[in-house]
Amino acid sequence: MKLTSEPLPQERSSETLFQTISKLQDSELEGLKWLNNPEIYTHDFLLGKAEELLEKRIKAGDSLACFLKGQLYFEEGWYEEALLQFQQNTDFQSMYQLGVMYYDGLGTPADPKKGTEYMEEILNSTSPKARHLKFAAAYNLGRAYYEGCGTVISEKEAERLWFIAADHGNPKASVKAQTALGMLYSARHPKDLKKAFFWHSEACGNGSLESQGILGLMYLYGHGIRQNLKAALECLNQASDRGNVYVKGHLVEYYYKRKFYPKAVKFAKRVIEDDDVEKIAKATDCLPFYIARGLAMASFYLARCLQLGRGTQQDTAAAKKYYSKACRLDPAIAADLELTANHGRI
Structure with a gap:
């Protein structure tokens, strides 16, 4: 189970280049009438305007603008510039991004130990300004313990931290932690599929595409819950429509095994039109391992x-x-399916 860092939680909504502008003072918005028709301007022009306005606010002493400038660079993928900007700031959001960047090696050589230290500082802080970051910081620390990256390997400590991050299924908590717990309970030996089903249900209800797909498969095969074909197909089709490639691979298998061969062929061709695993992972926030497996199927x-x-x-x-x-794409699943085929079961 390869994990990715929790994206920066924000007290309002996720910021983009254009949304960054909206946080500036109302008095400045009069000078932004060009935003009413942004399609006639290039991305570079809009980016330059954003930098200009943020710099103006920084000079006026706006501490939030200092963070937003770093976040703007981060969103653009200018990680070295983002790192330098965040390093100049003292706010918890900049600290969080520095933790992610050091852990994942974005704009700097990877230093997981330093990354985990930032997350621990946020998690242990009593400041109200760190409160909205604590769930995500706990998830990231759990990830570090699970991977043994920046700290010792400890599944027990990862589980404890993910419990904190998941907060009993709270939709405002870390949905990634809820999914991670579901995966943990279905991967460990012995499996605890009832717990896995519970956590995937919570994560699915809170919007997790990955858990929605896994939940559908649990209904389909009766893992952790009584088999329910109607509920399975509802989950699987919805997850497929949202872009879950692992589910798409299983739907191809479902059509094939029920001898809906024309449908299996047509759907499979659509699924494998795009086999850029990393691009799909970025677009769907699903794990590359499962994307590759779905494409292989x-x-x-x-x-x-x-x-x-x-x-x-x-x-x-x-x-x-x-x-x-x-x-x-996935030698292991291909070998398993080939073995099954050779025994005449498909």
Whole structure:
């Protein structure tokens, strides 16, 4: 289970380049009439305007503008510039971003120990200004203990911190921690699928795309809950529509095993049109491992249909191409599916 850092929690809503402007003083907004028709301006022009206005506020002593300038650079992917800006600030939001950047190696060589120290400082702070960051900081520290990166490996400590971060399923807490607990209970030995189902249910209810897909699969196979095909397909189709590629791969398998071969072929072709795992992970906030697995499953079943002429014209050359793709994306699942096929079960 490879984890990613929790994005910066904000007291209002997630800030973007244009939303950054809206936090400036009302008296300045009169000078921003060009925002009414931004499509005629280039991104660089708008970025320059944002920098100009933030710099003006910084000179006027606005501490929030200091953070926003660093956040603007962070959103642009200018991590070295963002790091320098955050290092000049003393607010907790800048501290949080520095923790993420040192842990993940963004704009600086990775220093997980330093990253975890920032998160511990936030988690242990009694300042009201750190309160909205504590759930995410606890999640990130749990991630560090789970990975043994920046600290010792301790599944027990990771579980404790994720409990803090998940806050009994509170929608304002860390949804990533809720999903992580669901995955933890289904991955450890022995499994505790009832707990896994509970946490995935909480995370799904709070918007987690990853947990929505896993919840659908738990309903489909009766893992941790009584099998319920209607609930499974409802979850799986919704997660698929939202872009969950792991679910898409399982839906291809579902169509194939029920001999809906034309539907399996058509859907598989759509699934594998885009196989850029990292890009999909960034867009959906799903784990790359599961994205690759979903793509591998879709590729394998498409290859099987092409090999046997099921739902499409037989094409052994194309079948070999997609078998190879499945092996490249996820050798383990491709080998398992091939073994199953050789025993005549698919």
